[in-house]
Amino acid sequence: MVSFKLSSAFLWTTLYVTSKVTAVELDIDSFESLENATSLIAYGLMDYYTGDQYGKTVGMFSDPYYWWEAGGAWGCILDYWYYMDNDTYNDQFMAAMLHQTGDNNDYIPLNQSTTEGNDDQAFWGIAAMTAAERNFTNPPEDKPQWLYLAQAVFNTMALRWDAATCGGGLRWQIFVWNSGYDYKNSVSNGALFHMAARLARYTGNSSYTDWAEKVFEWMSDVNVITDNDYMFVYDGVSIDDNCTTVTKYQWTYNQGLILAGCAYLYNFTGQDIWHHRTLKLLNSSSVFFNNSILYEAACQPAGTCNNDQRSFKAYFSRFLGATAQLVPETRSTIMHWINSSAIAAAQSCSGGTDGHTCGTNWFADGWDGMYGLGEQMAALEIMVNTRALHKHGPYTANDGGSSQGNGAAGTEAHATNLSPLHITAGSRAAAGIITAVIGISIVACALWLVF
Numbered sequence: 428m429v430s431f432k433l434s435s436a437f438l439w440t441t442l443y444v445t446s447k448v449t450a451v452e453l454d455i456d457s458f459e460s461l462e463n464a465t466s467l468i469a470y471g472l473m474d475y476y477t478g479d480q481y482g483k484t485v486g487m488f489s490d491p492y493y494w495w496e497a498g499g500a501w502g503c504i505l506d507y508w509y510y511m512d513n514d515t516y517n518d519q520f521m522a523a524m525l526h527q528t529g530d531n532n533d534y535i536p537l538n539q540s541t542t543e544g545n546d547d548q549a550f551w552g553i554a555a556m557t558a559a560e561r562n563f564t565n566p567p568e569d570k571p572q573w574l575y576l577a578q579a580v581f582n583t584m585a586l587r588w589d590a591a592t593c594g595g596g597l598r599w600q601i602f603v604w605n606s607g608y609d610y611k612n613s614v615s616n617g618a619l620f621h622m623a624a625r626l627a628r629y630t631g632n633s634s635y636t637d638w639a640e641k642v643f644e645w646m647s648d649v650n651v652i653t654d655n656d657y658m659f660v661y662d663g664v665s666i667d668d669n670c671t672t673v674t675k676y677q678w679t680y681n682q683g684l685i686l687a688g689c690a691y692l693y694n695f696t697g698q699d700i701w702h703h704r705t706l707k708l709l710n711s712s713s714v715f716f717n718n719s720i721l722y723e724a725a726c727q728p729a730g731t732c733n734n735d736q737r738s739f740k741a742y743f744s745r746f747l748g749a750t751a752q753l754v755p756e757t758r759s760t761i762m763h764w765i766n767s768s769a770i771a772a773a774q775s776c777s778g779g780t781d782g783h784t785c786g787t788n789w790f791a792d793g794w795d796g797m798y799g800l801g802e803q804m805a806a807l808e809i810m811v812n813t814r815a816l817h818k819h820g821p822y823t824a825n826d827g828g829s830s831q832g833n834g835a836a837g838t839e840a841h842a843t844n845l846s847p848l849h850i851t852a853g854s855r856a857a858a859g860i861i862t863a864v865i866g867i868s869i870v871a872c873a874l875w876l877v878f
């Protein structure tokens with residue numbers, strides 16, 4: 428994601444329009460209780476959706492939530508539909524996912540194209556991939572299909588593989604002018620690995636397996652994936668010193684991207700190596716649990732999680748559920764963690780003027796005073812994933828999936844082909860001007876807020 432240092436001028440405007448209801452109560456063994464609880468939380472999540480309002484953009488959530496998190500949030504809405512059999516938001520999901528594809532149908536819409544990073548693109552791609560695997564209603568024939576969109580995201584990302592520095596890897600940013608262009612981070616590379624694994628299993632095409640192996644090996648070579656007592660996933664490496672200094676933050680979503688990727692690969696290939704890695708990554712994931720309750724260890728205890736980071740537990744919960752579906756040996760550990768965390772999350776959803784706003788810290792007694800899109804997403808995902816083993820696992824093209832794709836998606840005739848190598852000095856200068864203009868308008872906005 429793009430590192431604008433905007434202080435989060437959070438607005439309560441669209442929130443709390445409902446009358447006060449009691450805290451979310453959850454009896455995990457009752458489907459009706461889970462329905463009642465998750466419908467309140469999903470409603471609270473969609474309170475942040477502004478795309479249906481006059482003059483607002485379809486697919487986007489309110490400020491200060493970045494475009495990438497919108498892609499993450501639509502993935503949560505998709506999970507809500509699938510696990511809870513509630514299609515209330517399906518039309519909005521379809522409209523959002525199709526409005527934001529961009530001209531090349533690869534989730535680089537023009538409005539985002541100056542600031543978008545590989546990880547940002549990936550979270551929309553993952554939502555499209557999930558729609559294919561869940562056999563969600565296919566888009567109209569004149570629109571790009573779920574599988575096509577996922578392949579286009581994968582292909583355009585894979586084209587940016589940068590063998591010129593550090594022996595490979597994806598840079599965080601797509602464009603040279605964004606800060607982070609010199610950083611090769613685990614969420615970008617992990618997402619490429621993860622998408623490759625899922626496309627391999629869905630399509631049966633072994634090119635994707637080769638890619639997955641290549642990305643995993645590179646991440647291991649530069650030690651952002653460890654393989655000693657634990658298999659941890661660290662934040663990333665800078666190209667400045669040939670990727671030798673590892674930034675050792677551990678985020679739940681990175682562990683989850685790699686964990687679930689390995690689970691898909693094991694389920695598809697049956698190879699011991701992916702089985703072994705899945706179990707080791709899972710075991711090592713215990714660093715993110717406190718008495719079996721999930722937390723964002725790198726920032727939550729210090730109270731420093733930013734808006735992006737407060738949504739990470741949502742993706743990790745989603746990937747735990749997928750792993751449990753795909754690798755039976757993980758099920759008892761995962762379901763124990765999910766169930767304990769879901770109960771804890773539900774009791775945290777007792778804040779705000781609506782009485783069921785979710786907090787960040789699930790082992791606090793009640794609501795911790797935090798709120799936001801990320802909090803709603805994380806609570807919703809952990810709760811719906813208690814149903815992971817009650818629903819069919821991800822479908823494939825041969826078994827239940829009906830989405831159509833194309834191995835060349837994203838690289839076809841009209842491809843924008845956003846490989847950084849194709850950026851000329853001229854476009855760099857133009858981008859500098861754009862950045863300056865954006866900078867000025869941010870300052871102007873900030874001043875406006877101050878006065």
Ligand SMILES: *[C@@H]1O[C@H](CO)[C@@H](O)[C@H](O)[C@H]1NC(C)=O
Pocket residue numbers: 455456457759762763766813814
């Ligand atoms: C977790 O909760 C689900 C849903 O109620 C239930 O089916 C499952 O048996 C529980 N598993 C564990 C390990 O508690």
Ligand SMILES: *[C@@H]1O[C@H](CO)[C@@H](O)[C@H](O)[C@H]1NC(C)=O
Pocket residue numbers: 457459460463
């Ligand atoms: C679910 O909500 C309905 C309607 O408010 C209520 O009648 C019912 O008792 C609730 N069920 C559970 C299990 O909480």
Ligand SMILES: *[C@@H]1O[C@H](CO)[C@@H](O)[C@H](O)[C@H]1NC(C)=O
Pocket residue numbers: 462463465466467469470513514515
């Ligand atoms: C479906 O979701 C909507 C929105 O969250 C909610 O109002 C409705 O009660 C839910 N339906 C059921 C059966 O839970």
Ligand SMILES: *[C@@H]1O[C@H](CO)[C@@H](O)[C@H](O)[C@H]1NC(C)=O
Pocket residue numbers: 484485526527528529536537538
């Ligand atoms: C781009 O931004 C404009 C102006 O806000 C908006 O009207 C349009 O719908 C946006 N396009 C996309 C794909 O988000």
Ligand SMILES: *[C@@H]1O[C@H](CO)[C@@H](O)[C@H](O)[C@H]1NC(C)=O
Pocket residue numbers: 593594595648649669670
């Ligand atoms: C840079 O790092 C890569 C990946 O670890 C390695 O293959 C390559 O030999 C290194 N190059 C130099 C000059 O050290």
Ligand SMILES: *[C@@H]1O[C@H](CO)[C@@H](O)[C@H](O)[C@H]1NC(C)=O
Pocket residue numbers: 709710711713760
């Ligand atoms: C992880 O492995 C260690 C050593 O084998 C074991 O003691 C621990 O219980 C495992 N943890 C989980 C969550 O499986």
Ligand SMILES: *[C@@H]1O[C@H](CO)[C@@H](O)[C@H](O)[C@H]1NC(C)=O
Pocket residue numbers: 717718728790
């Ligand atoms: C773990 O949870 C307990 C409360 O159950 C809390 O007191 C403790 O501070 C938590 N540990 C961390 C590392 O957050």
Ligand SMILES: *[C@@H]1O[C@H](CO)[C@@H](O)[C@H](O)[C@H]1NC(C)=O
Pocket residue numbers: 693694697752753754755819820821
């Ligand atoms: C693969 O995943 C499916 C669920 O989608 C599961 O039923 C099956 O047992 C898994 N296969 C293996 C080899 O674990």
Ligand SMILES: *[C@@H]1O[C@H](CO)[C@@H](O)[C@H](O)[C@H]1NC(C)=O
Pocket residue numbers: 562565826827828829
């Ligand atoms: C997937 O969707 C297609 C098209 O709607 C449908 O024909 C097919 O039965 C669905 N498959 C499953 C497993 O539901």
Ligand SMILES: *[C@@H]1O[C@H](CO)[C@@H](O)[C@H](O)[C@H]1NC(C)=O
Pocket residue numbers: 582632633634635834835
């Ligand atoms: C397999 O995937 C690769 C990489 O995306 C693609 O180039 C190739 O056309 C695909 N093969 C088939 C048979 O779809």
